[in-house]
Amino acid sequence: MRLITLDEAVQITSTIFNDYVEPLAVSMMSGEVPSILLGIHRYGTKESDWLAHTxxxxxxxxxxxxxDIYLEDIFRLCRRCKLWLVTEDVFRVVALYYVLHPLYQTQYINFDIDVNADYESMMAGAGKExxxxxRKFCSLKTxxxxxxxxxxxxxxxxxTNHYHGRDTNIGRAYTDAIESYVYTMLVNYRGAYxxxxxxxxxxxxxxxxxxxxMEKRTDGGMIKDE
Structure with a gap:
């Protein structure tokens, strides 16, 4: 469940895309004319996935x-990670990761040797990047x-079963991080959580x-086709 409206989710997604994802994508381009196409879908899903389709x-x-960004798929990623209550802080980080990961996947695609191993390496490498x-370019304020x-x-x-960093017991570190999230939610939003x-x-x-x-599916307005 979420404490932010779909309008707020769209605005946050659009802002982080413009501020972080688009400049990163442009830096990876080699053509003389760069072109960026973004679609944000309030409802529906793309193959019940949990990362953006790029x-x-x-x-x-x-x-x-x-x-193509599907808000339902961002919430699906939250549920995969046991982030049951989605606040503005939670959504901002998850949405950014949700888009950055598949963008970095394009830099790690190499299925020449072993399809299964290369897929895992691609996912692990993109996740690390x-x-x-x-952590380097975004200000994590809370x-x-x-x-x-x-x-x-x-x-x-x-x-992916690929570990990196200083933590040796990843399962324990994952559980500790979730417990920290749960504590914060119970302290600040007990009823909602x-x-x-x-x-x-x-x-x-x-x-x-x-x-x-209850939320309205639209704002009730109409666009006149000239």
Missing amino acids: SFKNSASISVFKC ADHFI TTEQTVLDILKYHMMIF EVARYRKAQTCLIDEDGFMI
Whole structure:
């Protein structure tokens, strides 16, 4: 469940894409004309995935980066990492990781030897680069943001069975990070977190006391086709 509206989620996603993802994508382009295409989908999913769907093509004349972001898939990544209650801090870090990871995957694709091993190496390498980028270039202002990034890092390390860093017991480190997140949620949003933990499959909007809030699918406006 979430404490932010879909409008707020779209705004946050658009801002982090413009501030971080687009400049990074442009730095990877070699064509004379760079082109960035972004689609943000409030509803629906792309194959029930938990990372953004991207395509990156370089040619001598033009380079194209296309990115489709599905908010439902971002919330799915949160649930995979046991982030049952999505606050603004949580969403900002997860959304950035969700987009950066597949962008870095394009730099690690190499299936020449072993498809399975190379896939794991690609996912592990992209995860390491995404984590490094966020820590180096993004200002993590709260303890929650730092904890969420740790959870994402450990989740990807366990998922790929590729470990890096100083931690020797990744399972324990992952559990400790989740416990830190849970403590923060219980201290600041106990009512909302207890409801979210009970209804783990839900992604609806709730208030801090745990009451569900109905959202309009649109703002009620109409676009006139000239």
